[in-house]
Amino acid sequence: MAEITAATMVRAWQRRLILILLLAPALLWLFALIVLPHVQLALLSLRERVAPHVYKPSLAQFHTFIAEPLYWQVFVRTAALSVVATALTLLVAFPIAWVITKVARGRASALLFVVSLIPFWVSETVRALGWLILLRESGVLPALLVQIGLTAVPIELLYHDATILTGLVYTSLLFMVVPLVSSLESLDNSLIEAAYDLGASGFATLRNIVIPHAAPGITAGCIVVFMLTLGNYLTPNLLGGKNSQWFTELIYTQFIVRFNWEQGAAFGFLLLGLSTAIVALGLRLSGQRFVDVMRRS
């Protein structure tokens, strides 16, 4: 009896050891690259330089953020545009995911999925530069507009909010399509037919059957896209130029241009707080639980 218990305990220990060993790289990575820097940044953000190499704890960095209108206006603008970009991405991605899962069959469906993946084989920089070639004043699209007589002279299509949004939607599309495809794939076609058979219109079916079923996928896609967009630096910077006013640019400026690490760290934490708050709000509004969303998508 005692031997059996001992053997069972050894086996339980072995299993726990294997689990710890398997998780070790991930835990190390989390600790070294996420937790440590954030502790350091938190400490940085909560101090103020009073003389060379003399610092004292203070909330001055956060005070500057509130006192300087440019900072919090860019902050709000970044949040608002990110929400809009997320919504637009959902609107564009949903029909794509629908066609891939419910309209196209077999090879055509796989092909469409690959087609939406292909742009992501090149780097984001190259993709953004592609937009520059298309949209700049001497680029392809303005020339085309002149040729078909819509505009008299080539117009500058870069450096508008719409341009930034277009670039952000394009960049984020795949991250919305993938969770949507997986959640729509699990939707039994006979449910759609049954709704239709019971007298539902296309819209009623979408609202009552398809969206409730796909809700975890929609939420997961929105969370990922929103976080990517909010933290994006390259696309707003390249497509929006000086007008982009993206919050990540302010962080970059503080760290790299002005060597004001304390201010940059405070901005970083504000951005983290913002994304957490908006994701929490989104989950609350859609009635989803974070754990469920991450598990089911």
Added chain:
Amino acid sequence: MSAAPSADTPDLSVAALRKDFAGHLAVDNLSFAVQRGSFFSILGPSGCGKTTLLRMIAGFIEPDSGDILIGGRSMRAIAPNRRPVNMVFQQLALFPMMSVGENVAFGLARRGVGKAERTRRADAMLERVGLAGAGAKRVDQLSGGQRQRVAIARSLVLEPTLLLLDEPLGALDLKLREHMKIELKQLQASFGTTFVYITHDQSEALVLSDHVAVMNHGRFEQLGTPQQLYYEPATAFVAGFVGANNRIFGQLKGSDGDIAEIETSDGWSVRARKSGQIAAGNHVEAFVRPEAAILERDASLLPQNQTHYVGSVQSLLFDGANSAVLLHEELTRFEFRVALPQTGRFADLKVGERIYFSFDPNRAVCFSSHGGPHG
């Protein structure tokens, strides 16, 4: 609803319906009518076109030509959500994101029935199918049989002219299936709604239906009452598909009025009633039901006007009231199935035992197997 159709208008009338899937003729120029309030089954093997036919009636598939009239009204260019038809799906397709009550009230909500009224009607419908008070439950809290009833309630609450059922018992285990067969028949009788039921299970079709159409290769081989299909099969396919049958291939040697003399390639002679014109020398297929044959240990007890055969017991197939014995005819080793009398008279039969058997040629039937519907 359109102008009230008169009482003798069939609830479903199909005229010259045809559907071709890239060279595969799924439904071939089909015409039939289903009377009001009847239980109509379409029975056929998988791939015979019955699902295509049902989905055309529901409106999910557009026919190539022909017309479907429901309650006397043409359904051409009418979308599924506008047809007075509801369907019980093979996998039931209950909405998992809704409660049982919401499932039943779904169709009413789409018609704009107010919330209080549709809850009342959904509850009343659940009560009629024996699920009173189940409205607040989740779908996954119900048993298989209860889900079945919810699926039917969800359709019947809309008072359709026609209820289509796509092999709804296929997913259930045997015991529940037997039970649900009876329930379905009782539900249909109590609601009086016309049911159109498709299945590949001949027992379901026979037990449930007022009329059964046996379908094969996109056509109806025969349309009739279950008794007609069983006792007077019109084609060799029906004889082989409906109920158990001994199938004997042979050549027509001669005729005695209605009765054909058939000889198998092994030289076994049997007699069977001819169905249709068969010329001497033609190849034929004869069918003898296991219960049409009589067993005796003493040949003199068999009817004297029937041909007597000797068989050795190959195996005993005990299945309660459906028990049978597989015999090998002594001269040709032809395998022949005979039902055991329900009196238990031959319960002591042993494998290897020799026994006499015979059958009434009028209860056997034969078809020409050349130039017939199956070539």
